[in-house]
Amino acid sequence: MADNKQTEKxxxxxxxxxxxVKDPLTDNNPITVQVLGICSALAITAELKASVIMALSVxxxxxxxxxxxxxxxxIIPSAIRIIAQLVVVAALxxxxxxxxxxxxxxxAKKLSVFVGLIITNCIIMGRFExxxxxxxxxxxxxxxxxxxxxxxxILVVVGFFRELLGSGKLFGYEVLGNPVEKTWLYSIGYExxxxxxxxxxxxxxxxxxxxxxxxxxxxxxxxxH
Amino acid sequence: xxxxxxxLKSIFIDNMxxxxxxxxxSYLAVxxxxxxxxxxxxxxxxxxxxxxxxxxxxxxxxxRPGALVWLGEEYAEYDLSFLTFILFIATIATMVQLVEMxxxxxxxxxxxxxxxxxxLIAVNCAILGGSLFMQQKEFANITEATVYGVxxxxxxxxxxxxxxxxxxxxxxxxxxxxxxxLGMTFILTGLMxxxxxxxxxxxxxxxxxxxxxxxxxxxxxxxxxxxxxxxIDSTAVETVNDSLTEIAQN
Numbered sequence: 001m002a003d004n005k006q007t008e009k010x011x012x013x014x015x016x017x018x019x020x021v022k023d024p025l026t027d028n029n030p031i032t033v034q035v036l037g038i039c040s041a042l043a044i045t046a047e048l049k050a051s052v053i054m055a056l057s058v059x060x061x062x063x064x065x066x067x068x069x070x071x072x073x074x075i076i077p078s079a080i081r082i083i084a085q086l087v088v089v090a091a092l093x094x095x096x097x098x099x100x101x102x103x104x105x106x107x108a109k110k111l112s113v114f115v116g117l118i119i120t121n122c123i124i125m126g127r128f129e130x131x132x133x134x135x136x137x138x139x140x141x142x143x144x145x146x147x148x149x150x151x152x153x154i155l156v157v158v159g160f161f162r163e164l165l166g167s168g169k170l171f172g173y174e175v176l177g178n179p180v181e182k183t184w185l186y187s188i189g190y191e192x193x194x195x196x197x198x199x200x201x202x203x204x205x206x207x208x209x210x211x212x213x214x215x216x217x218x219x220x221x222x223x224x225h
Numbered sequence: 226x227x228x229x230x231x232x233l234k235s236i237f238i239d240n241m242x243x244x245x246x247x248x249x250x251s252y253l254a255v256x257x258x259x260x261x262x263x264x265x266x267x268x269x270x271x272x273x274x275x276x277x278x279x280x281x282x283x284x285x286x287x288x289r290p291g292a293l294v295w296l297g298e299e300y301a302e303y304d305l306s307f308l309t310f311i312l313f314i315a316t317i318a319t320m321v322q323l324v325e326m327x328x329x330x331x332x333x334x335x336x337x338x339x340x341x342x343x344x345l346i347a348v349n350c351a352i353l354g355g356s357l358f359m360q361q362k363e364f365a366n367i368t369e370a371t372v373y374g375v376x377x378x379x380x381x382x383x384x385x386x387x388x389x390x391x392x393x394x395x396x397x398x399x400x401x402x403x404x405x406x407l408g409m410t411f412i413l414t415g416l417m418x419x420x421x422x423x424x425x426x427x428x429x430x431x432x433x434x435x436x437x438x439x440x441x442x443x444x445x446x447x448x449x450x451x452x453x454x455x456x457i458d459s460t461a462v463e464t465v466n467d468s469l470t471e472i473a474q475n
Contacts (some may be wrong), residue, residue, distance in 0.1 A: 001227050037248045038249040039350040113357045120350040122250040200418035207411030215403035
């Protein structure tokens with residue numbers, strides 16, 4: 001009860017609440033700092049469009065799941081909380097899966113297994129355990145949005161570089177010219193690096209992003225290997 | 226022979242870590258020492274061995290469109306495939322719990338060395354991913370599904386064993402500070418993935434072998450379809466006959 005009174009005094013977008021959204025974007029990013037949710041982050045980043053859809057799906061599941069778990073936090077017995085959490089996530093993922101199949105069927109086919117894998121995405125279980133079980137619904141909602149945005153940011157950056165360098169397109173539009181008719185950049189001898197579209201380059205791109213982030217922010221550097 | 230092919234393919238070519246990026250979270254978190262990496266890898270192999278065939282049975286007899294036909298003709302139209310995620314994750318959570326209890330009872334030393342990693346397997350994407358890929362690949366029988374499950378588990382084990390060994394040795398190298406830890410592990414995994422890509426040529430050798438198989442599979446299917454076509458359309462029969470003679474000439 002004391003918890004509730006405190007939030008009523010607080011304005012909805014207080015500095016502390018905004019921090020919940022901002023922190024995961026950079027200094028506390030779920031992928032590059034907390035090392036969560038990498039499984040699905042890498043596999044679907046060969047195209048920017050798929051990355052964006054995946055990021056939005058995770059944002060929906062994480063924000064809604066956080067709110068639901070937060071609402072139920074006082075009635076879930078701690079012994080079965082993992083199963084309760086899994087059921088909530090699975091239900092939300094089924095909603096996302098069916099929605100994608102209805103409105104973007106071709107993309108849903110490409111993402112197929114990876115949408116299902118949102119269930120075992122560590123970010124979601126991690127945020128339920130670490131945040132939603134001990135905070136009010138509104139804060140949990142903001143925390144979910146923030147963390148999913150941090151996850152989505154990395155997805156979009158990796159997807160941007162892989163699609164641009166790998167197939168010369170962004171969202172399917174040929175921004176660098178047409179490779180067959182040799183227009184624009186291709187007329188001066190530019191070639192697509194098809195290797196960017198293959199699995200290993202997703203890992204290496206992410207490794208380089210992590211290195212870049214840590215060289216800018218020294219406090220994130222790990223002491224040991 | 227096909228089973229052996231499937232086995233090798235699931236270990237090396239479709240490797241869980243290097244080709245589909247599954248189970249990366251625990252792969253990164255538990256690979257600092259070889260001993261813990263081996264423990265978790267073995268547990269993953271075992272859970273895969275049990276859950277993939279179980280989920281195969283669930284998929285065949287409950288989830289597939291028309292799978293409920295064994296209950297009676299009137300159930301043949303039911304399509305429960307939207308329940309896939311919930312049933313698969315329930316199977317996995319139950320099996321992990323069971324494995325945990327069995328290991329605790331009969332091998333307490335192993336149980337203590339694995340510690341918290343055992344229950345964490347329930348939320349390892351490689352396990353759920355294995356079952357979902359199994360469903361997508363539509364295996365013909367339960368033996369194939371089991372071989373696929375074990376093979377994927379061994380592939381994951383190999384990957385975590387290798388990166389564990391590399392991370393133990395890399396402590397003595399002078400890595401640039403910004404790349405220490407996570408960044409370098411990612412780049413190393415990427416380089417290992419490039420290495421594993423070369424296994425792709427292991428089974429095909431060239432392009433000819435798989436193409437021949439496809440043609441052989443197509444012919445009997447078309448022969449079976451001809452009597453059905455005759456009742457519907459005579460032009461269709463001619464085209465089918467033409468294609469049949471073409472195939473025979475080839």
